[in-house]
Amino acid sequence: MKSISRNLSILAMGLLLSQCPLPPDAQAKSPSSRQKLSMAQRKGRANNTVILSMPAVQVPYRSWLPRREKPRMVLLCIHALGLSSKSFDNFGRRMAASGIPTFALDVRGFGEWMKRPEEAHMDFEACLTDVEQGLKNLHRAYPGLPVFLVGESMGGAIAIQAASRYPDQVNGLLAAVPSTTEKARNTAKSTMVVAYRTAESPGEHVDMSPVIVDGATSDPSLRRKIEADPINRMELSKKELAQFEKFMKETHDATPLIERAPTMILVAYKDKLVTPAGSVDLFTEIGSPQKLLVGDGNSEHLMLEEGQMTSEMEWIIKGWLRSKASRTILNEGAR
Amino acid sequence: MQAKHSHRLVHMGILLTALSLCTNATSSAKEWTTYERQVNLMKRINAAQKSKLLTVRQAKDLRKDLSKIAVKKRKILSGAVDREDGEAMDKIEARLTKTSHKIEEEKEETREDRN
Structure with a gap:
């Protein structure tokens, strides 16, 4: 196993274009972040400074960096509803072990954002801006290397929308189970989005763990682990769940705009949370001819996070990433 | 010499x-290829949303327009639309121009409202 750099506290991902002030709580944590950065630098990651050098807003993220291998691509991961960047720990380690620097950010309202009361609510527009700035910073930190977006479930939908908005920043896209809705029927098939309708007021919080956790996995030990982790957030307001439902539906408008980026969509056929049909619809709508749909007959809802990536899926993903990354580098060289 | x-x-x-x-x-x-124009329009929408010259709603509607144009273009290029290629693509270019004007009009309206 190659060396892995994990940033367990809030690190600064510079957001040049954002207007938000730095939360005091995040400022207090920056010295430890800098210490961890120095450790990463000693391991040969001098460019990491670029990622952390423009802090207008501090976006919590984690990274898993290869020790020696010269990287050929970079991954930026976005997590599912209720989870955090920590859920990519196993995935990040396995990618870094193959020489792929892997970063994962916390979506607004989740993970380390919960420690900042004023930022502790779901905000997809701000999250997309975070992703854009993260992409720009990674391109600066790894000049000439393709940057791939990776997302699961809600994170997959965010990755698709980011790829449609920032086509010149996203060199490839991997989205696992990115849909909760089937466009043809225009109905929410997920039990997840039905839950909020039972809440009485917009401010009322709904405990989503019976839906998210039980739907995500049938493994009792994994359920306990997800529920017990304080960084996961299972209580969401009715307003947030309505926003979530709307955002997931809007993903269907974004797919035709992905015309060039190589795209891989993963669907799970033992998914108890959402039907695979919605993700297949998204795949069909994607404009890029370089698209690949992979269905796993044995996977439940989580295919990449919480250590759920099977060795077969790892093999497929790494092979696809390598093939698309080298093609991207070749195309860049030909310009 | x-x-x-x-x-x-x-x-x-x-x-x-x-x-x-x-x-x-x-x-x-x-x-400028049609694709380059689409990318450029998307960048203009993103920039205008960031500078608050477009609301989130307006930006989403404009992106939706671009999405519909992309779907139409895909149909034309795949041969699913029964028209002369040149004429159909001219219509796509015209729709992109219309979207471009719409971006400027909505930005201008916001500027006027501010003043």
């Missing part, structure tokens, strides 16, 4: 290089 001749050659070289650069610049300005 020889020095004068070499000076002339140098001047000719500079002139030809300048002409070639001008030609390249003019031709590259004309050679």
Whole structure:
């Protein structure tokens, strides 16, 4: 196993274009972040400074960096509803072990954002801006290397929308189970989005763990682990769940705009949370001819996070990433 | 005499290089593909949303327009639309121009509201 750099506290991902002030709580944590950065630098990651050098807003993220291998691509991961960047720990380690620097950010309202009361609510527009700035910073930190977006479930939908908005920043896209809705029927098939309708007021919080956790996995030990982790957030307001439902539906408008980026969509056929049909619809709508749909007959809802990536899926993903990354580098060289 | 001749050659070289650069610049300005126009419009929408010249709602609607144009373009390129290719693509270009004007109009309205 190659060396892995994990940033367990809030690190600064510079957001040049954002207007938000730095939360005091995040400022207090920056010295430890800098210490961890120095450790990463000693391991040969001098460019990491670029990622952390423009802090207008501090976006919590984690990274898993290869020790020696010269990287050929970079991954930026976005997590599912209720989870955090920590859920990519196993995935990040396995990618870094193959020489792929892997970063994962916390979506607004989740993970380390919960420690900042004023930022502790779901905000997809701000999250997309975070992703854009993260992409720009990674391109600066790894000049000439393709940057791939990776997302699961809600994170997959965010990755698709980011790829449609920032086509010149996203060199490839991997989205696992990115849909909760089937466009043809225009109905929410997920039990997840039905839950909020039972809440009485917009401010009322709904405990989503019976839906998210039980739907995500049938493994009792994994359920306990997800529920017990304080960084996961299972209580969401009715307003947030309505926003979530709307955002997931809007993903269907974004797919035709992905015309060039190589795209891989993963669907799970033992998914108890959402039907695979919605993700297949998204795949069909994607404009890029370089698209690949992979269905796993044995996977439940989580295919990449919480250590759920099977060795077969790892093999497929790494092979696809390598093939698309080298093609991207070749195309860049030909310009 | 020889020095004068070499000076002339140098001047000719500079002139030809300048002409070639001008030609390249003019031709590259004309050679915007439909895809490049789509990307450029998306960038303008993103920038206007960030500078608050477009609301989130307006930006989403404009992106939806671009999405519909992309779907139409895909149908044309796949041969699913029964029209002459040139004519159909002209319509796509016209829709992109319309979206471009719409972005500017909505930005202008916001500026006027601010004043």
